[in-house]
Amino acid sequence: MRLLNLSDEQKQIVKIVKEFTDKEIKPYAAEWDEEERFPRPVFNKMSELGLSGLSCQEEYGGSYLDFLTKAMVFEELSKGCVAMAATLSVHTMVAYIIEKYANEEMKKKYLPRINSGEMLCSFALTEANAGSDAAALETRAESRNGGFVLNGNKIFITSAGEAELYFVMAKTDKSKGARGITSFLVEKGNPGLGFGKKEKKMGFNASITGELVLTDCVVPKDAVVGSVGEGFRYALETLDLGRVNIAAMAVGLAQAALDYALEYAKNRVQFGKPIASFQGVQFMLADMATEIEAGRGLTYNAARLMDNGAKAQEVTLAAAMAKRFTTDTAMKVTTDAVQILGGYGCMREYPVERYMRSAKILQIVEGTNQIQRIIVARQLLA
Numbered sequence: 257m258r259l260l261n262l263s264d265e266q267k268q269i270v271k272i273v274k275e276f277t278d279k280e281i282k283p284y285a286a287e288w289d290e291e292e293r294f295p296r297p298v299f300n301k302m303s304e305l306g307l308s309g310l311s312c313q314e315e316y317g318g319s320y321l322d323f324l325t326k327a328m329v330f331e332e333l334s335k336g337c338v339a340m341a342a343t344l345s346v347h348t349m350v351a352y353i354i355e356k357y358a359n360e361e362m363k364k365k366y367l368p369r370i371n372s373g374e375m376l377c378s379f380a381l382t383e384a385n386a387g388s389d390a391a392a393l394e395t396r397a398e399s400r401n402g403g404f405v406l407n408g409n410k411i412f413i414t415s416a417g418e419a420e421l422y423f424v425m426a427k428t429d430k431s432k433g434a435r436g437i438t439s440f441l442v443e444k445g446n447p448g449l450g451f452g453k454k455e456k457k458m459g460f461n462a463s464i465t466g467e468l469v470l471t472d473c474v475v476p477k478d479a480v481v482g483s484v485g486e487g488f489r490y491a492l493e494t495l496d497l498g499r500v501n502i503a504a505m506a507v508g509l510a511q512a513a514l515d516y517a518l519e520y521a522k523n524r525v526q527f528g529k530p531i532a533s534f535q536g537v538q539f540m541l542a543d544m545a546t547e548i549e550a551g552r553g554l555t556y557n558a559a560r561l562m563d564n565g566a567k568a569q570e571v572t573l574a575a576a577m578a579k580r581f582t583t584d585t586a587m588k589v590t591t592d593a594v595q596i597l598g599g600y601g602c603m604r605e606y607p608v609e610r611y612m613r614s615a616k617i618l619q620i621v622e623g624t625n626q627i628q629r630i631i632v633a634r635q636l637l638a
């Protein structure tokens with residue numbers, strides 16, 4: 257559906273990303289998924305396009321895009337490979353926090369290398385006993401010899417082992433709960449940073465998911481991002497942004513599934529007619545298209561609220577609604593796409609089963625959809 261009020265620049269950016277996705281991503285996505293491989297050379301090409309720097313200003317080597325354009329970029333990329341889009345999203349979330357909260361020295365040290373794609377970033381919050389209840393994290397950061405010593409394990413971390421820079425949340429003061437959490441930058445190569453098992457996932461396999469093992473990991477005091485005790489607040493703010501990215505990815509993924517199913521339905525002949533002529537199939541297609549459009553509206557609205565400097569609470573609500581609705585929609589739409597392809601839909605030769613496996617993961621990452629409902633309900637009842 258046509259979106260009103262886009263500038264020529266926004267249209268041009270979306271066009272470039274679409275062409276890139278069609279040429280460099282879409283034809284290879286099934287292969288990366290099968291081989292469970294993150295194609296770093298393709299990420300580097302994305303960086304050459306300016307995508308790794310899209311959340312930062314030019315001053316730090318970034319190629320800043322407003323939130324709406326960014327959402328449209330993530331939507332386009334996800335039509336090709338949602339796992340690649342997710343890796344980029346995490347990377348840009350870390351860049352965003354550094355630009356917003358780090359001191360000038362840290363920004364100058366890291367941002368140009370992050371924005372150029374030389375340093376891939378990873379966001380390490382989740383632990384074995386702290387998933388939805390992330391503030392219950394147990395990784396400790398003890399102040400010692402003017403710096404900090406980190407100990408603990410992080411699980412399910414995107415780009416673990418692949419990334420050059422890790423945004424790690426750890427407790428500097430156990431007695432203060434969420435207010436005792438501080439964020440640190442830990443570079444790959446630090447002798448105290450190890451990588452545990454690389455997970456074998458149901459899908460999303462072009463994005464690496466693994467474990468960080470912090471063992472007496474010594475970092476200087478200037479590895480602290482922003483202020484001591486503020487790490488969880490930064491994480492929550494970034495998750496709002498991440499949720500809008502995820503919503504945009506879900507819209508792109510669902511659109512790819514609909515586009516494929518639609519073409520298939522027009523060409524597949526049963527009972528002497530294309531299956532698209534059967535009303536049962538038409539109704540599925542119609543619902544898929546309508547729900548995708550509704551999700552796109554929620555997503556773009558959340559992005560526009562951010563672009564217009566809406567209050568934090570308003571952004572949190574809009575991001576939670578968009579993330580919940582679009583990812584549930586992607587799950588339904590991709591499942592229906594498999595249904596429309598029938599037996600062929602279950603085969604890896606066709607992309608829709610991969611879309612369905614990815615959609616399930618979108619309902620879980622960046623806060624499960626139950627957590628999104630809690631966020632929405634909390635504001636309704638406040």
Ligand SMILES: Cc1cc2nc3c(=O)[nH]c(=O)nc-3n(C[C@H](O)[C@H](O)[C@H](O)COP(=O)(O)OP(=O)(O)OC[C@H]3O[C@@H](n4cnc5c(N)ncnc54)[C@H](O)[C@@H]3O)c2cc1C
Nearest residue numbers: 379380381382387388412413414465621622623624626627
């Ligand atoms: C592919 C992938 C990539 C990831 N990447 C990262 C990353 O880069 N960085 C990072 O830090 N983390 C990452 N994660 C972790 C992700 O954020 C967590 O898996 C997610 O937040 C859920 O935590 P959990 O898995 O421990 O589930 P749990 O919190 O144990 O939840 C289990 C179930 O209980 C439900 N539940 C929990 N609490 C409530 C409640 N109060 N009310 C109702 N239902 C509830 C949940 O919705 C869920 O259905 C990734 C996960 C995956 C799968």
